Amino acid sequence: MDRRHFLQGLGAFAAWAQINPDVLVSPAFAQAGKPMVFLSAENITGNWDPTAHTTLSQKNIEGFVMGFLTRTPMRLDDPGQVVYELATEITLLDPHRLKITLRDGVTFHDGKPFKAEDVKATFEYGARSDRPAQWYPGPTETLTVTTPDDRTVIVDTSKGGYPAHLFIFLASFLPIMSAKDIAEGPGGVLTRRLNGTGPFRFAEQRGNTAVLKANDTYFKGKPAIPGIDFTFTADSTTRMLSLMNGQASIVERLEPEQVETVQGNPKIAISRIVSVENKYLWFRCSKPPFNDVRMRLAACHAIDRSVILDVLGSAGHASANFVSPVKFGYIDLPNYPAYDPAKTQDLLAQAGFPKGKGLPPLEYITSVGFYPKTKEYGEIITAMLNEQGFPVSLTVLEPAAWNERLYHRPGGGPGHMIDCGWSTGSPEPDLVLRTHFHSSSHRITGLEDAEVDASLDGERNAPTLEQRKTILQTQTMPLLAAKAPALSLFTSAMIHAMQAELRGLYIYPDGSIDASRGA
């Protein structure tokens, strides 16, 4: 597909979406009369500014309250699908200019009409280098956002030198804030409450519950659900009990055993979708022994990922890439490191550690209590590595202590390998690849590799999405598989359980939910 056809396809879909904007909502959905009680496995940050955090649970609340230019359903059969919301059309004028046409008749929850100035203010504020979330491809100085009229926004990335099409996928990930709120700056009203254009308005934070009420003026019509109580409940058994006794409407992050328990219950429906989250074994690439690519590959070939998937059961999905299959550009990489003990031994010998002799004690760090089965498969990986001669010991920590050790630090960070997932609610692959493997970021691996940097810059700067996909699939992703700064173990399955009357509720692969069906 060339650029012309891609944009034509985008335009055709936009036209269809305008006729049927409820495309994502199942007609089976109805639970009028009482609030939907959602029990979240993760807490929130205490700062409502959407640019101040990367916390998944809070992103899910934003999914109910905030408006987005587009939404991306991200399903396996069509990872690049785009559904228009606040935008009615997105057109690439040239490689560095993107034209966004906005929907008319939309208002924020505080009554302010939604206009082009809000998109401009959101982009310019969100791209500021002092904003913690850092989702944008470049800082504010690299962007020129103009608003020829109230319904049109032009994004010009010429100053930054990167292509404007990067905003096409990001458009589904960036909640649009009110220019009036942004004018108060960091520390202003943005921190105290959410104000969006979404189907639910933020009412209050009551202890661990964010209370949302149906938005009477929602542009698709007032939702049938009168409100949502979004409550942090840490324990998965507690969440399940609450669902089973009818107190909760929907719960997230089920353990595989819990799925088996409730599968036959006619009052409960299960949703299992392939998520945007891959789980990784990250190597500390800036210190021995994993600063040697041969050692990283040797470890990768020592791990039989099919055994890990057996342990995970329904919570895992096989994949062979550094991004989820629902991300743009995914392919099963032909050179993705497979289980091959002979290759491990060969690489160990080449690196000067035949059968692991001479290697120092190695530490593999994992967490328990947040992701499913981490301790169980951590023990398996440790055993597999030891079998091949890696003197690995496993350190299992509760999430706070693990989180403290997660990121790269000068000198390589704690341990030699660490387990972690990475989830970003957009098809944009660079939210994983560039974040973790470009030397400007470091993040967990601390990788500094000029060849990888050049390849990541090359795919990012491709003039069209089609060309970018080709570079990703034929150059960047295979290069990463050959350098193995991490081993993506599997893609997580997002498992929700809900009251049967909510069956068909649309759940995105990052866990956010479309509960907007009109009354």
Place this chain on the structure above:
Amino acid sequence: MFVLSFLARRLAQGAVIISLVSLLIFTLLRVVPGDPVRLMVGGMAPDSLVEKIAAEMGLRDPILVQFGRYAGHVVRGDLGHSFVRPANGAATGGANFDDTTRGERAAVADLIRDALPMTLQLAALALVFALAFSALVGIAAGLRPGGAADKIAFAVSSIFISLPNFWLAIVLALLFSVKLGWLPAIGYGGFSYTILPALVLAVELSPVLIRTLSGAVAAQMSESYVTVGRIRGLSETRIVVAHVLRNAAVPMLNLLGVQFSGLLGGVIIVEYILDYPGLGLLTINAVLQRDFPLIQGIAIVTSAIFVVINIVVDLAATIIDPRLEY
């Protein structure tokens, strides 16, 4: 005069106990893995920034210096502010080091003030359930040692003491809430939400109460005053209610003091499993988030409650039995 001197002596002892507990918790928190500053500023913050903020907060000073500073605030009634919780009290995470826009932090005293009544209500109800059940079983067992009631009491105590509270909480929630639909189980939306966790705690408390009560009643029944009462023609009911139970109450009272204080620790698991918003749930979240000021505040308040309960129990025991001296 006795009461005043008793109170002065015991309160002074209590102050020493609370200080020692605070110092112990304060020290332990600073030696366990998990730097709170790293959690506050975010994993991606450079070490230099972590050290800078830690130094600004005084967290790199010697522990005794830190403790002295903290104690100075506490005696002025200031338990400090949570490291992570906003003023609305929500459990939070995901902080980032260069986020200058975070809202106001919650005062530790406010968080404890909100959670403590919930736990006291739960503990009190658990005690009522446990006492009612234990009295029924324990007195019957004590009146006829070796009889059927005693054997039943022994069996019940053995079973109850073997049940882990986290397991029992799940099973009772499944039975009374999921299957029968009689009681709400998760969270708090009114007094009825206290019943199920109170039942779990009552099961945990009952074995000790039953054994103590049956032992005390059996011991009193073998005292000579019981025989004399019978010879004087007092009814068995009057002997038991007016004399035996009164005398058996002293060891029970002492035990109740210890048990009630122990409950404040025992609620942690039950509150976590049933998401009951009391001091136990607050404690678990504070520990997981390395929220030092909150953990310290909770430790001081619970140790103060422990001290006060023990003083009250000892005072009540001297009123019941004036021969006792503390």
